[in-house]
Amino acid sequence: MYSARERESAPPTDGAASHRNRPPKGSRRRGRHQSSRRRSGPRRLGRRSLILALAAAGLFGSAAFFVNGGQSGAPSGSAPARIAKHVTPSPRHTPTPSPTPPPTPTEIDVPPTGSGAFVTARAGGAKVGRGAHLIRYAVQVESGLDVSPGQAAEEIAGILAAPRGWTHSGNNSFRLVGTGEPYDLMIKIATPGTADALCWAGIHQSTHGEYNCEIPGGVVVNLKRWVRGSPTFDGPIHEYRALIINHEMGHALGLTHMTCGGPGQLAPVMMQQIKGLHGCVANAWPYDRNGRYVSGPHVP
16 A cells, blocks of 8 residues: 555556657666757757858958948948959050150251341330439340340340449439330441441441440341350350440440459450450350459550
């Protein structure tokens, strides 16, 4: 007989049924272990698949990030198109540059002689200098030359207005006048042949196709000197043109020729520097940088 507690926990009385339904000894523990292994197998496989999927997604996202130039957040569907676009850019056609045209020659031609006719610069200018001795001058260029009368007149006006020019003394002043205006002095730029003819006719001086001269009522500038300068003058052409104008204008002011004052000194502007410097330094201005007049012994 069993007590009430014993009856509730007692096994069935049918031995066969009890034997059929009871698992073999030790099989329940093994069954639980096998069941646990069967349950944990798929769970581990799911975790492993998830990790692999996440790793693959991360690698793909990193590749897309670098290919897209470091830009994130792009739609996944557009990544292959962007990869193809950046890896294989379409070639661009570079146009062939057109050849550079050759530079235009700037050297002025110096024919041996010209027409003998002259063109007067039209433009006038304001008075330069404070001196009471005013010289009104006009500029002419022999026709057919590569020298513009207007440009030549402008350059000469700049020379006469320079601080180291003839206005520095305070006695002289100059004014450029144009066509049809009265003038005191005419500055002519002429070919070597025409310059020789004018100088001979004016003062009976032979200039040999090389030199300039001062004639009554005017100055004759040899085109060769205006364009090519002088072999004895080491400086830019504008400086030598200043020497020409200052030397001939000095004659118009009543000055005569000078020579070198001593080795290493500035050559006087009234010196014929084209014939040699005699130890002096070439100089284009009547006054030095300190405002002193550059002079030398007078030539008899």
